[in-house]
Amino acid sequence: MVAPQPKWVLELNSGLPAKSKHATSIPDPPGLSASKPMTGKQAKKSQAAGRKIPTTxxxxxxxxxxAWEVALAPAKQLPMQAIMGYMSGNSLQIFSIMMVFMLFKNPIQAISQTNLAFSRFESPGTRSQMLGIKAVYVLMQCLLLGLGIYKVNSMGLLPTTRSDWLAWETERQPLERAYFAFGQ
Structure with a gap:
């Protein structure tokens, strides 16, 4: 035994209702024909017929x-990454360590895949200008790497002080010795 279909299903399957007398003063929106709805193929054909082919x-x-949008995208990430670095603090915690790891991994990976990122934009006419765009992209990735280096330094993980290198220091030999004289 089949249950009767709900009212909305019957209305959906019946198609567009006939126009009433009251709606004749309102024009149809652009692209809607009052006759019958178009299928997907018909809609694509009508759009393709009205659109002109762009020149080279x-x-x-x-x-x-x-390509410029792709090249400047890392610059848009820079403020967000800086705020995240500030919020994560300078202590050694899993969140700050993972953030630093991502600050190094993502730019290095992006620099190594620069040609792949811009391959879809290259053509014989744009090849000469793509070199400058790629250079800007690599520069933006280097800024992200610099932010990672700054974060590692602020966490105290870079050996920048003399005390970080004490294992390689040799004991200084004095040039002269002083002995105390007792009595006189």
């Missing part, structure tokens, strides 16, 4: 804009 110059300009 327009395509190259768009590729360069997108």
């Amino acid at each position: 110059e327009e395509t190259e300009t768009l590729k360069l804009k997108k």
Whole structure:
């Protein structure tokens, strides 16, 4: 025995309701035809027919804009990473250690995959300009690496003081000795 379908299912399957007399003064929104709904293929064909094909110059300009967006994306991460570094503190805890690890891992990985990141934007017309964009990308990644080095230094993990190198220090030999004279 099949349960009867709910009212909303019947209304959904029946299609668009007929227009009432009261709605004739309101025009249909752009793209809606009152006859019958279009399928996915028909909608794609109508969009493709109305759209002009971009020229190679327009395509190259768009590729360069997108490449600049990718190149400057690490600069947008820099303030967020700095705030996270400040909030994590300078003590050795799992959160601060993982944050420092990510500050080193992600930029090194991104620098090693620079050509892969920009391969979709390269074309014969944009190849000469991509070198500068890639250089900016590597520079932005180096700024993130610098933030990681600063964080490691503020945590006290970099050997920057003389006391950090005491194991390699030799005992100083005095140039002269002083002996106390008792009595006189």
